[in-house]
Amino acid sequence: MRALFRPLLPLCLLASAVVFTPAYADGYPNKPIRVLVHNTPGSALDVVTRRVGARLAENLGQPVVVDNRAGAGGVIAVDAVAKAAPDGYTLLAGADGPITILPTLSASLPYDPRRDLVPVVSLGETDFLLVAHPKTGFKTVADLVRAAKARPGQYNYASAGNGSPQHFAAELLKQQAGIYVTHIPYRGGPVGLADVVAGQVDVMFIAVGPALAHVQAGRLVALASGGEARHPLLPAVPTLEETYPGLRAGTWFGLFAPAATPPAVLEAMGAEVARVLAEPKVRSDLAAQGIRATGYAQGRFTAFVGQETRKYAALVKSAGIRVE
8 A cells, every 4th residue: 555654764753753743644545535426327437437446446455436426417526525524535536517617607506616626637538429329310410410400409419417518519519500409418428328329319429438339339320529530449430620620529537636635645646546547458448448548647637627617618608508
């Protein structure tokens, strides 16, 4: 088990006993760590959290308990962590939805991510696929746009909830294409995806990993991917940018802690997670799920989250996107 503070020399120990005994002198962590995930099981965020958490538990010698708290666009989980004790034993596996998108859409959130949370380390990122049920007959984004223009409001799309990155991506596509497609929010991406696979909903933006097997089996049709370049797991699928320059769709993941968590704890956890994400086996396992491991340290990750917040605030204003 890696301790936050290594044992000191006996003389130093004697001096500290006389003068001051610092917090976490017995080593962090010394009990189970709970990581709240604001998405449902099977989502890309859940996949990366469980893969990293399992390896982290081995390295630390303490259980890492993954606790899925989906609902309300991620607000439930984020609020729980924001109000948790700032001791490093309750963390959030979060994505852009409730951290950088919802705060720009709603002034009534029970938390302020800039005030109540602190970024620890980034986990990864993934492109979205725009998928359709085969019954729609859509093969390309152009097919969807033509049909939606001919029959406004007749078609619908699923998302992981109001204010989710899937919701945001679809609204941006609607704006750029000049179409109206009805939004159906769900408690998480995999739940909405199940209804698209079942033919209950027409289309959806979803992370590559959860959709991949359905696309390969013909249960879904991949109309486009949302990255800068075609996705290596689906090289025949064009990007959104090939039809609408500048339009991208995807999400990122990171670890957050309650504000006022001791900096030494944040540094220790961030360094350990980064080590896990640097392991070739972990990176290849995540890549097979369409997830690019990152592991940005706290400073870089904090700057990235700030940049994303400003980006979404500008997009919300220009696109006029609202939470239904």
